[in-house]
Amino acid sequence: MAFNIADLFEYAVDAVAERTAVVAGGVRRTYAELEGRANRLAHHLAERGIGAGDHVGIYAYNSSEFVEAMLAAYKLRAVAINVNYRYVDEELAYLFDNADLAGLVVQARFSPRVAAVRAGLPRLRHVVVIDDGSDTDWSALDGADYEKALAGASPDRDFGARSDDDIYILYTGGSTGMPKGVVWRHEDVFRTLGGGIDLFTGRKLERPTELAERAAAGAGAASFPIPPLMHGAAQWGTLGALFNGNKVVLTARFDAAEAWRLVEREQVNVMSITGDAMARPLVEALTAPGASYDVSSLLAISSSAAIFSPSVKEQFLERLPGVRLTDAIGASESGANGLLMVEKGKTHMKGGPTVQPGPDTTVLGDDGLPLAPGSGVIGRLARSGNVPLRYHKDPERSAATFVELGGTRYAIPGDFALLEADGSITLLGRGSVSINSGGEKIFPEEVEAAVKSHPGVFDAVVVGVPDERWGSRVAAIVQPRPGCEPTLEDVDRHCRSHIAGYKVPRELHLVAEMVRSPSGKPDYPWAERIARAGSHPGSRADP
Numbered sequence: 001m002a003f004n005i006a007d008l009f010e011y012a013v014d015a016v017a018e019r020t021a022v023v024a025g026g027v028r029r030t031y032a033e034l035e036g037r038a039n040r041l042a043h044h045l046a047e048r049g050i051g052a053g054d055h056v057g058i059y060a061y062n063s064s065e066f067v068e069a070m071l072a073a074y075k076l077r078a079v080a081i082n083v084n085y086r087y088v089d090e091e092l093a094y095l096f097d098n099a100d101l102a103g104l105v106v107q108a109r110f111s112p113r114v115a116a117v118r119a120g121l122p123r124l125r126h127v128v129v130i131d132d133g134s135d136t137d138w139s140a141l142d143g144a145d146y147e148k149a150l151a152g153a154s155p156d157r158d159f160g161a162r163s164d165d166d167i168y169i170l171y172t173g174g175s176t177g178m179p180k181g182v183v184w185r186h187e188d189v190f191r192t193l194g195g196g197i198d199l200f201t202g203r204k205l206e207r208p209t210e211l212a213e214r215a216a217a218g219a220g221a222a223s224f225p226i227p228p229l230m231h232g233a234a235q236w237g238t239l240g241a242l243f244n245g246n247k248v249v250l251t252a253r254f255d256a257a258e259a260w261r262l263v264e265r266e267q268v269n270v271m272s273i274t275g276d277a278m279a280r281p282l283v284e285a286l287t288a289p290g291a292s293y294d295v296s297s298l299l300a301i302s303s304s305a306a307i308f309s310p311s312v313k314e315q316f317l318e319r320l321p322g323v324r325l326t327d328a329i330g331a332s333e334s335g336a337n338g339l340l341m342v343e344k345g346k347t348h349m350k351g352g353p354t355v356q357p358g359p360d361t362t363v364l365g366d367d368g369l370p371l372a373p374g375s376g377v378i379g380r381l382a383r384s385g386n387v388p389l390r391y392h393k394d395p396e397r398s399a400a401t402f403v404e405l406g407g408t409r410y411a412i413p414g415d416f417a418l419l420e421a422d423g424s425i426t427l428l429g430r431g432s433v434s435i436n437s438g439g440e441k442i443f444p445e446e447v448e449a450a451v452k453s454h455p456g457v458f459d460a461v462v463v464g465v466p467d468e469r470w471g472s473r474v475a476a477i478v479q480p481r482p483g484c485e486p487t488l489e490d491v492d493r494h495c496r497s498h499i500a501g502y503k504v505p506r507e508l509h510l511v512a513e514m515v516r517s518p519s520g521k522p523d524y525p526w527a528e529r530i531a532r533a534g535s536h537p538g539s540r541a542d543p
Contacts, residue, residue, distance in 0.1 A: 001208045003187035003196060004162040006074035008243045010035070011212035016245040019220055023266055024064045024250035031245070034068065036155040041072035041105075041128070043153040044144070048126040050103045052077035055169070057099065058230075059083035059114070060107035061252040065130045065146060066229045067238060069105040074186075075159050078103075079167050082230040084179070085110060086517070093117040095171065095179050096124065098393060105130065105146070111138035162186075169392060170232045172332035181392030182332045188386035192335025193236040195243060197386070199339050202359035215245025222297070224249040225272040226259060232332050233304050237272045254278060256285035260293040267297040275308045276452060276459060277516050283315045295320065304328040308353065311453040317344040327353040329427050333401055333413035334383040337361045338425055354426040360385035363419040364412065368405040374421030378428065378441075380412050387411040416443065433524050435464030437472050442503050444522075450498040451476050451505065454491055456484035459514040461527040462505065475531035476505035479514040486510075509534050 001007065017032040029037070050056060056073045058080055060066045073080040081099045083092070085107075092113055096104075100123055106114055107130045118124065118141065127143035164187035171179045190196040196205045205211070223246050225237030241248045249266045251258060259282060262268065273279055285291060301316065301323055308327050316325055325342040338355030362370045363379040371379045388411060390398040403410050416428040429443035436442075444462040451460040459479040464472035480486055488508040495504045509530050515523045 002162055002164045002166075003190050003205075003208050004074070004164060004166055005168065005186050005190065005194075005239060006071060006077075006159075007162055007208060008190065008194070008211065009071055009074075009239070010157065011209050012215055012243055012245045015212040015216040016220065019245060020247045021242060022064045022067055022248050022250065024062060024067075025252055027064050029064050031242075034064070034071070035157070037064075037150055038068045038071035038075060039155050039157055040150040040153040041068055041146075042075040042159065043156075044128070044149040045072060045078070045103055045126070046076055047153070048103070048144075050076060050078055050126065053167070054078045054102040055081050055100050056103040056105065057081045057083050057096065057101045058105050059085060059110050060105065060130060060229075061085065061132075062229050062234070062250040063107075063130070063252060064250070065105070065107075067242075067248070067250075069128075070229075070235070070239075074162075074166070074168075075157075077160075077162055077166050079169050081169060081181070082171050082232075082235070084171075084230055084517075085228070087113075089113060089116050091178070093120055096121050098179070099169070099171065099181060102126070104128070106141075106143075107132045108136040108138050109134040111136055111141055111143075115140040170235070170332050172232070180394060180397065183389045183392050185389065188388065189236075189335065191386040192383075193232065193330075194240045197359055199336060199358045211243045212245065218245070220244075220246050221269040222247045222249060222266050223270045223272070224259070224262065224266070224268040226251065226254055226278055227272065227274045231274075233272065233274060254281075256281035257288075257291075260285060260291075260295065263298055264294045269297055269299045271298065271301045273301065273303050273308075274521070275303055276312050277514075279303060279308055279312045279316065280458060283312060283319060286319055295323075298323050300324040300326065302326045302328060304330060309449045309452045313342050314344065317342065327355060329353060329355055329381075329415075329425075331411075331413040331415065333388060334361075334381075334411040335386070337381060337383055340424075354420065354424050357423070357425045358383075361425070363417045363425060364405070364410070368403075371419045373419050373423050375419065378416050378418060381415040381417040381425065381427065382410040382412045384408050384410050433463070435462075435472050435474055437464070437467070437474065437502060438470040440502050442474060444524075446499060447474060447476070447495070447503050447505065448522075450495045450503075451478065451491060453498065454486060454494045456481055456486040456490065458482075461514065461516075461522040461524070463524055463527045463531050465507065465528070465531045467506075473506040474503065475507040475509065477509045477511055477514070477527045477530050479511055507531065507534075 013031045013035045021031040021034045022029045058069045070080045103126045105128045127141045129138045129143045130146045166186045168184045168189045169181045171181045223241035225234040227234040327340045330336040338357040340355040364382045365371045365379045418426040429445045447462040458481045461477045465475045467473040515526045
């Protein structure tokens with residue numbers, strides 16, 4: 001028996017076949033139905049020559065079909081490849097080629113983008129198109145209709161044995177650069193992201209069937225991972241819930257009011273979000289004039305992958321006092337690194353979140369050794385134990401990120417951090433986007449948290465722009481709240497009560513709408529373009 005993604009799902013199917021597995025866009029599937037459809041798609045792909053080790057792209061909004069396609073690939077011992085639906089032709093062509101796609105499952109509305117780059121993809125052998133009601137003409141793809149493909153294939157589970165060593169790949173773009181594929185063994189990614197290790201106790205699951213056995217003994221819960229399934233947080237929110245026999249609620253596109261309606265209708269127990277990009281609209285929709293949602297079923301909200309600022313945490317705690325709020329840190333290259341139970345009045349943030357580290361998580365100094373708690377030295381967040389194998393087709397970056405030090409293999413994704421005296425870890429941000437002003441290193445996340453706590457600010461991203469005297473100066477790109485127009489002086493006064501003077505923004509650029517990735521991460525290249533286009537020296541006096 002293997003700690004394999006497909007196997008873990010099948011154990012749950014055998015334990016709770018008639019329980020609801022997925023609710024998405026008006027579609028409801030039981031575990032048995034989801035299994036049957038995934039089996040049919042797997043058989044269809046196999047008939048078209050897709051097999052073990054082949055890469056199958058999934059290019060779609062959140063849907064039952066997205067989940068079915070992931071499971072179908074893993075059932076064949078193939079590799080599901082996540083495709084960012086915001087990519088334009090050049091990015092898609094790069095990803096499809098870099099990922100060595102042999103097959104692709106694509107939502108009809110995205111088919112023209114695939115057609116535009118198909119000629120340069122000789123390895124792409126077969127395309128399956130999901131009818132999404134958009135009436136998009138996808139005939140240029142010469143693909144198969146998703147539902148017809150399923151109708152013509154077997155629903156049987158008659159696949160060969162699988163392994164802990166089967167491959168899972170997650171493409172991550174982060175905040176800069178072209179996407180890169182993080183290559184994991186199934187067991188390792190399950191241990192770090194799918195529930196295979198308890199984040200609080202460090203206990204490792206001993207048998208692959210344990211989660212399914214617990215599922216059969218309980219009533220099941222309802223989980224609502226709001227971010228796109230093309231990102232790891234939602235994929236593992238979904239897969240982890242399925243391994244545990246829970247109901248997964250999905251929404252194609254984020255809408256705060258609709259999210260609360262789904263919480264009420266589906267009696268959601270656990271909601272997963274990514275930082276302020278989702279948290280702010282959610283808390284404001286909850287308290288909008290005339291809003292009335294029954295959220296009594298909600299037990300927990302977890303935020304990961306993006307900054308969840310103190311002011312928004314406090315608003316959630318005030319509006320939902322009985323709901324457990326957690327802040328998590330992690331990366332595609334390392335998995336879950338730590339978790340914090342948020343308490344009212346204790347949401348001060350020095351940079352990113354301060355969390356209790358998970359098993360095997362530490363902070364390394366420049367000498368490659370773990371730092372002592374409370375040293376005050378900024379180091380790099382690292383995780384040992386179950387870590388990825390490499391980046392796909394990138395040996396140079398692999399050697400820099402997955403490193404053996406003192407006989408221990410670490411994943412070091414590039415986050416700077418402090419190991420506090422009590423053993424907790426404060427995440428400071430990525431060195432690739434830090435700002436060096438007069439020799440002082442400034443982490444954008446810390447400044448963003450201070451700016452976003454201003455009552456007239458809805459969202460903010462902070463970047464560095466060139467400065468003749470200081471090398472770089474801090475610029476804030478701000479989306480104001482409706483009816484507000486904060487000035488640089490307003491933001492300056494407010495921030496100085498939260499952060500040191502050298503970190504305070506010297507420039508303020510107001511935008512009608514903030515650009516972020518679908519996962520909620522800042523689009524720093526876009527923010528830099530906005531800042532540089534409007535930058536002018538002397539926007540504010542130096543401290």
